[in-house]
Structures are given as C-alpha cells and as structure tokens.
Amino acid sequence: MKKYTYTEKKDTRSGFGAGLHEAGKKNENVVALCADLVGSLKMEAFIKDFPERFTQVGIAEANMIGIAAGMTIGGKIPYTGTFANFSTGRVYDQIRQSVAYSNKNVKICASHAGLTLGEDGATHQILEDIGLMKMLPGMVVINPCDYNQTKAATIAIADYEGPVYLRFGRPTVPVFTDPDQKFEIGKAxxxxxxxxxxxxxxxxxxxxxxxxxxxxxxxxxxxxxxxxxxxxxxxxxxxxxxxxxxxxxxxxxxxxxxxxxxxxxxxxxxxxxxxxxxxxxxxxxxxxxxxxxxxxxxxxxxxxxxxxxxxxxxxxx
Amino acid sequence: MKHTTEELEEIASQIRRDIVRMVHGCQSGHPGGSLGCADFFTALYFEVMHHSTDFTMDGKGEDLFFLSNGHISPVWYSTLARAGYFEASELATFRKLDSRLQGHPTTHEHLPGVRIASGSLGQGMSVAIGAALAKKLNNDKAIVFSLHGDGELQEGQNWEAAMFAPFNKVDNLICTVDFNGQQIDGPTEKVLSLDNLQAKFEAFGWHVIVSNGNSMEEIVKTLQYAVSLTGKGKPILNLMSTQMGYGVDFMMGSHKWHGVAPNDEQLKLALDQLKETLGDY
Missing domain, CATH: 3.40.50.920 (Rossmann fold)
Structure with missing residues (x-):
C-alpha cells in the first residue's frame, strides 16, 4: 500500500473559494453569483478583487440559476454558489430547461453536500444530488476529494465549455493530493x-x-x-x-x-x-x-x- | 420609421396566416396567444429592435429578445422566418419529427434567433436579467427585451426576478407582459387573480407602462417610448393588453383557443379573415 500522509486538514469548500479566486484572475469572463451564503461558500476573496463581477441574488435560487444562464449569453462563465440541497433539488427545473437543455456554460457549485454538513440535519443534507445531476443529458458531475483537488477542479472547469455540477463539503478533511495537480475532467x-x-x-x-x-x-x-x-x-x-x-x-x-x-x-x-x-x-x-x-x-x-x-x-x- | 403602420399591419397579417396554418398543419400548438401577440412581434422585430439575422448566440452589440411563455412559439417562429432568420418554408415542419421548430423553443436544434429554451413557465425574466447584466459588464449599450404571459406570473420565480431587477438597477431591460386575461383553465380572474399588476410592479420599483397590444401604431410608439426610458436606473415593464386570438373572430377573447388547432373548415374561415401579403410558405 502506497503511503499517504497529510500535514493539515482543510475543508473542500475553501478549496472552491481559492479556486474561484484563481479562475477569476486567469479569466475575466468568470463571474460569480451567490444566494446569501458568501461566507459558507468562501467567496470573499473573489468578491474583494472582482466586486463588479459578483452578483448577490439573495435567497432566491431559482432566479440565480436563470440569471446565470442569461449571463452566458454575452460570453460570461458564471459560477453559482449555494448549498448542494438548494443547488439541485430546489432548482431542478431551472437547471433542466435554462442550463442543461439550453447547453449553457454555467458552473453549479454546491457546498455542504451529504451528511457531513452535520448538525443542521436532513433538511440541508442532500444525498440525492449526484443522481439528480447525472441524469441530465450533457451535465458534467464532479466530486473532488480534498482541498487541493477541489481548488484544481474549480480552476479547470472554467476552461470546459458546458454545464458542470461541482460538489464539495463543509468539514475539514486531510489534504493529501498534490497542490500543483493538473485536474482532468473525466480522468480517474x-x-x-x-x-x-x-x-x-x-x-x-x-x-x-x-x-x-x-x-x-x-x-x-x-x-x-x-x-x-x-x-x-x-x-x-x-x-x-x-x-x-x-x-x-x-x-x-x-x-x-x-x-x-x-x-x-x-x-x-x-x-x-x-x-x-x-x-x-x-x-x-x-x-x-x-x-x-x-x-x-x-x-x-x-x-x-x-x-x-x-x-x-x-x-x- | 423603417415601415409605415400599414406595412407593419400587412406583415402582421401574414404572420397570423402562418400561425393558423402551422397549428393546423400539425394539429397541435397554441394559436390563441400567438395571434394576440402578432402585432407586438411585428413591431419589435420589424421596427424597434436593432438586431441582425446573421445570428450569433452572444449577440454582442445587438438588442436581444427572450420569449418566456414559450408555448406561443408559432408567432415567434413566423416572425423570425419573415424577418430573415431562416426560410419561411421551414415553418411547415413545426412540431414534426426532426424539426428545428420544436413545440416549445429550444437552442438544442440550433434554430437561429433562439438563445434559450422556454416552455416550463416563469424562467424567462431571470434569463433576460442575466443577459442584461452581461451586456452591462461588456459595456454593450444594446437592450434586452422579453415577453411573458400574464398567467405565467403565477409562477414564483417571476417575483424573485421582479424584486432583483429594480434593486440592481437593471435599466437596459424591457419586459412586456401579454395581459390577455386568459389561461388554460379559464379567465385569470377566476383561476388565480393577478389583481393590480401595475401597482404590484410599481411597488417592486419598475417603471410601468400600460398599453394596447393590438394597435400597431400604439405598440410601436409604446416600445419606442420604453426604449427612451432605458438607462435611467429602472427596469421597464410594459403591461400590454391583448385579445387572445386577435384577428380571427371565432378565436377571439376566449381561453378555449389557448391550445387547440383549427380543423380544415375552421382554417378556411380563419384564412378568409387574414390577407395574404408576403406569400404563404
């Protein structure tokens, strides 16, 4: 068995936040939207450096998905941020029609997926989101394993043209993958x-x-x-x-x-x-x-x- | 003006002929709302909007249009064809297998002029806002237009969008509501009343214009006035009264022709009332 070690534990959502900031620096068409969960999604660095490219939509996820779809018309690459539950089940029809069927270049970024959201309980712990998203024709579904991989995936999806569901979580977990890894969509x-x-x-x-x-x-x-x-x-x-x-x-x-x-x-x-x-x-x-x-x-x-x-x-x- | 009112009315008459022939041709589709909005579409595409039939998805530098109530696809398809986006002969494929003219509009078949799928109601205002925001980020001074059904406003997402647009000063956006007072199960007043839409949108912070959508002269003036209001800090809502089925007497003013196709005899009766001006497809 190959030996894996780690020196620190970090949350994958922070990997997303860092990756979004990097993607924003690399490509001026990257924009971000959030439904009242900026802190939870770790979007502060992006917002600080690119305030004009950030849209706060309030607690209105359906509207957020629609706005993101519309922003692709004009060449933007929108990253939407909210919990996995509100990123999928709550807005399934909006994603289905305005994003997937319309083949829009929207990155649906979903934090707090699964049980490890913890104390908030089952209303927030979606365990069905991978299924919901993978059933949509043309949707790419990504679930990285640690901070570094989440950061790399967040940067990589900007270069992929088409809808993506990016799933990550809240708890701190061991950081064991290469910080300089090249993330290839679809490559085990x-x-x-x-x-x-x-x-x-x-x-x-x-x-x-x-x-x-x-x-x-x-x-x-x-x-x-x-x-x-x-x-x-x-x-x-x-x-x-x-x-x-x-x-x-x-x-x-x-x-x-x-x-x-x-x-x-x-x-x-x-x-x-x-x-x-x-x-x-x-x-x-x-x-x-x-x-x-x-x-x-x-x-x-x-x-x-x-x-x-x-x-x-x-x-x- | 690019066209006289009479010229625009002649185009609208041909679009109405196309609508009833398309719906008759596949024995399905939505003639009522389509006929009611033929004048609006004519005014928008032939007089008001700055657009290119050399279609690009991004439409940079062009005015854009989004149809939220996608079931009135016949009027949009006819308008796009008559404006030059594709050959009018393709209208004969409406709702048939392997057609680009799907029952509800989609980008999936790459029909020029369509930038998003619609049909599941209530999503178009958000999409139009997104496109308007992208134009602002791109420093693109063109305008985004959209059309919404009145019954469609019963969907909650519209009110999320209605709250967002004024707060964020999306002032390069002109949304029109087709206020025909009808929906599938009957008059909106009986199904779920929209009550005072003008007061509602004004309370949300929109600049609301009330207009008659079946007077060509008035529609052109209204839309041009709406354009003059852009860039002043508020989104614009054109509350446009129409008669469902306008132009075909036996289809007018009733929800019964929302989603029903005419038979051969009814087609003839309808076409007798609509002058052929540009040549049938």
Missing part, C-alpha cells in the same frame, strides 16, 4: 495499485478508502484504490482495466445508494463485464443532526465500513 486518479479488490471512491470517501486500504494490507489484502472525482463522464476505461485485474469492486460515496457513483459503476459493469460489487453508501435514508463523524459512523460511511464491504465482496468472487 489511481490512488493505489493492487490486485485483490478494486475500491472506487469519490469525495470525502477517498481518504476513508486509503485508511481502509492500509487496514486491508495488514490483513494481507492488496486493494487497488481509484479516485473517481468525475462521476460523469465516467472513466470507464480505468474502471474496466482495474476490475479485469481484481475481479470484484467496492464503491464508496457520501450519497444515497440509489443514483450515485455506485449505480454508475454497476451499469458499466453489468453491460460489459458482470462483476461482484458492494456499495458503501447511505441506505435509502434521510440524514439527521449530529457531528459529521457521528453521522458517518451511524450511516456506515467510514474506513471500517469499506473494510467490511471488501470482505463481503471477496467472498462473492
């Missing part, structure tokens, strides 16, 4: 090469997968770990290549088991190479109030849950 990142089982993880679950991989190594199980930061388009080649070698797969995500990364992988494998698969995901449930760690434990999204899933899938090989 090989975290660890192994031969016994493939663990495919996205977002906050990538670090959990690394910790699981270390425990599995001690048990004599050689896990291959892949970071799928882009859920759509899926890097099918990387997944098939790995599964052909290992013969079984565990997917891990902070999302409902319905509609998430796991189902995308299952569809790929079912149609090309049927393979035993176990899902580390929320079991068709809403969340609740609690600390992020408590919630991840209660809903089965930790390194230990990945280890158990690997043990189950190995028996089915």
């Amino acid at each position: 990142w090989m975290v660890n090469e192994g031969k016994d089982v493939t663990i495919i993880a996205t977002g906050h679950l990538v670090w959990e997968a690394i910790e699981a991989g270390e425990q599995l190594a001690e048990m004599g199980i050689d896990a291959e770990i892949i970071n799928i930061h882009t859920i759509k388009p899926l890097d099918e080649e990387a997944i098939l290549k790995s599964v052909q070698k290992t013969g079984c797969v565990v997917t891990a995500e902070e999302h409902n088991k319905y509609g998430g990364l796991g189902e995308s992988v299952a569809r790929l494998l079912a149609t090309t190479q049927p393979t035993p698969q176990e899902f580390v995901a929320v079991n068709d449930s809403f969340g609740e109030s609690g600390t992020p760690n408590q919630l991840m434990e209660k809903y089965g999204l930790t390194d230990k849950d990945i280890v158990k899933a690997v043990q189950r899938v190995l028996e089915r090989k």
Whole structure:
C-alpha cells in the first residue's frame, strides 16, 4: 500500500473559494453569483478583487440559476454558489430547461453536500444530488476529494465549455493530493495499485478508502484504490482495466445508494463485464443532526465500513 | 420609421396566416396567444429592435429578445422566418419529427434567433436579467427585451426576478407582459387573480407602462417610448393588453383557443379573415 500522509486538514469548500479566486484572475469572463451564503461558500476573496463581477441574488435560487444562464449569453462563465440541497433539488427545473437543455456554460457549485454538513440535519443534507445531476443529458458531475483537488477542479472547469455540477463539503478533511495537480475532467486518479479488490471512491470517501486500504494490507489484502472525482463522464476505461485485474469492486460515496457513483459503476459493469460489487453508501435514508463523524459512523460511511464491504465482496468472487 | 403602420399591419397579417396554418398543419400548438401577440412581434422585430439575422448566440452589440411563455412559439417562429432568420418554408415542419421548430423553443436544434429554451413557465425574466447584466459588464449599450404571459406570473420565480431587477438597477431591460386575461383553465380572474399588476410592479420599483397590444401604431410608439426610458436606473415593464386570438373572430377573447388547432373548415374561415401579403410558405 502506497503511503499517504497529510500535514493539515482543510475543508473542500475553501478549496472552491481559492479556486474561484484563481479562475477569476486567469479569466475575466468568470463571474460569480451567490444566494446569501458568501461566507459558507468562501467567496470573499473573489468578491474583494472582482466586486463588479459578483452578483448577490439573495435567497432566491431559482432566479440565480436563470440569471446565470442569461449571463452566458454575452460570453460570461458564471459560477453559482449555494448549498448542494438548494443547488439541485430546489432548482431542478431551472437547471433542466435554462442550463442543461439550453447547453449553457454555467458552473453549479454546491457546498455542504451529504451528511457531513452535520448538525443542521436532513433538511440541508442532500444525498440525492449526484443522481439528480447525472441524469441530465450533457451535465458534467464532479466530486473532488480534498482541498487541493477541489481548488484544481474549480480552476479547470472554467476552461470546459458546458454545464458542470461541482460538489464539495463543509468539514475539514486531510489534504493529501498534490497542490500543483493538473485536474482532468473525466480522468480517474489511481490512488493505489493492487490486485485483490478494486475500491472506487469519490469525495470525502477517498481518504476513508486509503485508511481502509492500509487496514486491508495488514490483513494481507492488496486493494487497488481509484479516485473517481468525475462521476460523469465516467472513466470507464480505468474502471474496466482495474476490475479485469481484481475481479470484484467496492464503491464508496457520501450519497444515497440509489443514483450515485455506485449505480454508475454497476451499469458499466453489468453491460460489459458482470462483476461482484458492494456499495458503501447511505441506505435509502434521510440524514439527521449530529457531528459529521457521528453521522458517518451511524450511516456506515467510514474506513471500517469499506473494510467490511471488501470482505463481503471477496467472498462473492 | 423603417415601415409605415400599414406595412407593419400587412406583415402582421401574414404572420397570423402562418400561425393558423402551422397549428393546423400539425394539429397541435397554441394559436390563441400567438395571434394576440402578432402585432407586438411585428413591431419589435420589424421596427424597434436593432438586431441582425446573421445570428450569433452572444449577440454582442445587438438588442436581444427572450420569449418566456414559450408555448406561443408559432408567432415567434413566423416572425423570425419573415424577418430573415431562416426560410419561411421551414415553418411547415413545426412540431414534426426532426424539426428545428420544436413545440416549445429550444437552442438544442440550433434554430437561429433562439438563445434559450422556454416552455416550463416563469424562467424567462431571470434569463433576460442575466443577459442584461452581461451586456452591462461588456459595456454593450444594446437592450434586452422579453415577453411573458400574464398567467405565467403565477409562477414564483417571476417575483424573485421582479424584486432583483429594480434593486440592481437593471435599466437596459424591457419586459412586456401579454395581459390577455386568459389561461388554460379559464379567465385569470377566476383561476388565480393577478389583481393590480401595475401597482404590484410599481411597488417592486419598475417603471410601468400600460398599453394596447393590438394597435400597431400604439405598440410601436409604446416600445419606442420604453426604449427612451432605458438607462435611467429602472427596469421597464410594459403591461400590454391583448385579445387572445386577435384577428380571427371565432378565436377571439376566449381561453378555449389557448391550445387547440383549427380543423380544415375552421382554417378556411380563419384564412378568409387574414390577407395574404408576403406569400404563404
């Protein structure tokens, strides 16, 4: 098992804030919109340096999506910022018609995704957003794993022409990826090469997968770990290549088991190479109030849950 | 003026012929609102708006138009064709398989003149505001026009947009409301009253103009007046009364022709009332 270390923990939303600021410096067409959550989305640096390119829309997400779509007509690259819940479910029809169907170059940037939003509870903890967004034709869906990767993704999507859903979170998590990484949309990142089982993880679950991989190594199980930061388009080649070698797969995500990364992988494998698969995901449930760690434990999204899933899938090989 | 009032009325008559023929041709679509707005579209595209039929999505330096109530696509498609965006013969493909003239307007099939999809109601005002903001950022002095149904204003997103535009001084925006008082289930007064729209928009901070949308002379003057009000710190709302089905007597003033196509006999009756001026497609 390749050794991963970290010296600090940071929130991925801060990676977004830093990336937005950089993207703004690189391209004058980058504009930002927010629905009354500037602090939560860490947009202050962008607003300070580019006040005329920032639009505060107030608590009116539907209007924000429509305005963003309109701003693309005139060559702007709008980044909309609010919580994942209000970025997707609340404005699904606006995204569907004015952004996705109209093929507008809007970057829908969604913080506080999943259970790790914590104490606010289930009204704010969306676990269905990946599914909602990946079902839209032409929508790119990205869920990076740490601060550095989120920052790199935020900068990279400005150079991609078309609608993007960028998902990140609130808690501080280990920073373990390269600060100077080149982010390629749709290109999986090989975290660890192994031969016994493939663990495919996205977002906050990538670090959990690394910790699981270390425990599995001690048990004599050689896990291959892949970071799928882009859920759509899926890097099918990387997944098939790995599964052909290992013969079984565990997917891990902070999302409902319905509609998430796991189902995308299952569809790929079912149609090309049927393979035993176990899902580390929320079991068709809403969340609740609690600390992020408590919630991840209660809903089965930790390194230990990945280890158990690997043990189950190995028996089915 | 580029055209006399009579010339514009002749164009509007042809557009009305196109509308009933298109809707008859596919036996579906929305003739009522389309006919009611034929004069507005004619005035806008043939007299008031500075636009190029050499279509670009960004439309830099041009006035832009957004149709929020996308179901009246027949009047827009006919207007675009007659203005030169594409051949009038393509109107015969309306609502048919593999057509660029989808039931509701879309950019998906790359029809020149259309910059956003519409049909799911209530989204166009936000989009028009966004396009207007982009023009300001680009130091582009052109104007953004939009059209909205009155029943459509029952959608809440409109009021988010209505609150935003005056507060942010989006004063390069002229939104017109087609105030025909009808919606699918009956008169708006009975379904869900819009009450005093003028007072509502004025309370939100808009400069509101009240006009008659079935008098060519008045529409041209109203839109030109609206243009003269741009750049003065307020968005402009043109509250335009029309008669649904205007120009075809048996379709006028009733919600019954909102989304119903005429049969062969009704088509003939309608065309007898509408002078062919530019040649049928």
